[in-house]
Amino acid sequence: MGNLIKAEMRKVLTTKSWWALMIPAVLFAFLFALGWGAITNDLNDYLGSSDARQLAGALGVQLGELPVGLLSLAHGVNIGTMFPVIFGVFALAGEYSKKTITTTFLTAPNRVSALTAKMITYIGWGAVYGVVIVAGASLATLLTVDSRGLPSAGQWLAVLGAGVLATILATLFGIGVGAVWNSVVGATVTLTIWMLVVENVLVFVSFGWWGVRWLGGVLPNGTLNGIVGAIGAEAFGAAGVSVPGELDKDFQWLLQYTAGAPGAFSWWAAALIFLAWTMLFFAGGWAANQRRDIT
Amino acid sequence: MHDGSGRIAVQNLTKQFGAVTAVQNLSFTVEPGSVTGFLGPNGAGKTTTLRMVLGLVTPTAGLATINGRPHNQLGNPARVVGAVLENEGFHPKRTARNHLRVYAAAIGVPDQRVEEVLGLVGLTPAADRKAGGFSLGMRQRLALATALLGDPQVLVLDEPANGLDPEGIAWLRTFLRSFAQQGRTVLVSSHLLSEVEQTIDQVVIVSAGMTRYYGPLEQLRNSQRSRVLVQPADANGLVKALQEAGLNEVEPTPDGRVAVAGASVQQIGDLAAKAGIAVYGMQEDKADLEKLFFQLTSPQYGAAAMPYGQQPPPQQPGWGTPPQGYPPQPNPYQSPPQGYPQQGYQQPQQPQQPGQHQSWGGQQ
């Protein structure tokens, strides 16, 4: 297994997709966090409205001192996780499109070990993506958010942990979708459009028209974003914790939306549901690869 | 674990791609110490069979083994079998050296082996170029280098001569022969008998997914009886004289000559002299293997085209055992499995000569 993992590492390092995707991942995480950081200070100021006062009272936090930095962190990480998904698509579907899969299978004891080595290697790469993406978003947050709005060290560590978990799962999710569909271009284009546009529209429209609030809490992009986003939402009492006193449900959704996790139940629920999505595609792709004829 | 015999065994192999039957009940064995040609026209099922042997395609029925085991039970398979396949993939942006380093790591051989195989196939000068920019012949060499990384006991090659220049073909021929002479196994496919005729000892001929002939090439060659074309002064007289002497496969040809089968040049000369008929020339018409191959593989000839005393119909049970007189050759070169030399083919003559290197490394 060690040999195969070494081979997978060499595969990644001898082509440029790892840095060609990592640079924009960090860049987008930084820029989105920068943008959100710039406006969240205003959010803290705005939080004088009745709903917010009620919320703040319930949470026992002082008005205007909510850790709004979590919002910029979450939005930075959310956009960044697009790239490990695409990176994952390349892992296996890329081997099919370049036909290197033939030699990969010929030089591995069996397909299970070839795919296991790939999975382990990409878990490592997913973690690396997580660290650099959180770092990019953190830098932008420090640059823009006033010190009163910065999250605590514990919250920051939680974001790092959740971010790494999210990017690892995102990478495996990409591998799974690529393995099922077996087309780099098809999977990349569809996933990008789905995650950036389709699902957001679905979540927004179903909330606006039918008042469905939970949709973002179960769909892949929503749950992936929810892993980190729900930490912010929870800090505002909009997810995970039961807030004493009535917090308007729609306002709660809007707060979640602002935190980048509309509909999220809690960070760990989001993680579990996204894990289920990952497993669904990963298991499907795995099964298909055990049997697929390489011609 | 595998038995180290170097034997490839294909037993009643069938593969169906939807409605297409690519391979139908195919059986043959490939013995170590020889080069076996796997011949058949386009679409005969060669590639599919080889990919089943290598575990890349799952058979619909039947079993293919190397060293007594299916490919996925060989342990570290690239140490046992190396393969050069048609349209094999290289990442276009990866250099030849990096490509080989990836798979050297997978097999668990030191990176030094990468330099060895690069030198062996003459790609050292192009090692740091991206494989995407390689010519067809260079790709074939890179594929061969990849196959040799694990210093395997068995080599499987699918149309390896495609895209090679004449020098490359000659090199490959020598290489495969010396590889087999070390007691290793070579199975090489082609759709042209003439392309591999000088390389192979054994031959498996398939057409439309079925075995048409399987045995020593020599036996195939001998099975086609040659005839002698005689140019006599008196054709009719000669025919009569020969027939009286008991030769019944005698017939005049349109150009005034006499074609005689089943008799040697000396016999005919003696008989002609006895009959007092002058002979101006005699010419031996050797068996044309290519024609034979064509007959064997043309569907319309089918089983009728088996004048060699083989028992053709592949559907017959028992075709799995070699037809008549398949030699269980005692093989002088075959080394015992345990003592299988890891550096085996480094020493032998031809392929390693610097001069050969030169010619193979010629293209940048």
Ligand SMILES: Nc1ncnc2c1ncn2[C@@H]1O[C@H](COP(=O)(O)OP(=O)(O)OP(=O)(O)O)[C@@H](O)[C@H]1O
């Ligand atoms: N993946 C596939 N799907 C459907 N049909 C296939 C597939 N692979 C091969 N075939 C069919 O199986 C038959 C045998 O093909 P194969 O490639 O094994 O022939 P071949 O002997 O290697 O031919 P060639 O000399 O052209 O390389 C052909 O009819 C081909 O169309």
Ligand SMILES: [Mg+2]
């Ligand atoms: Mg073929």
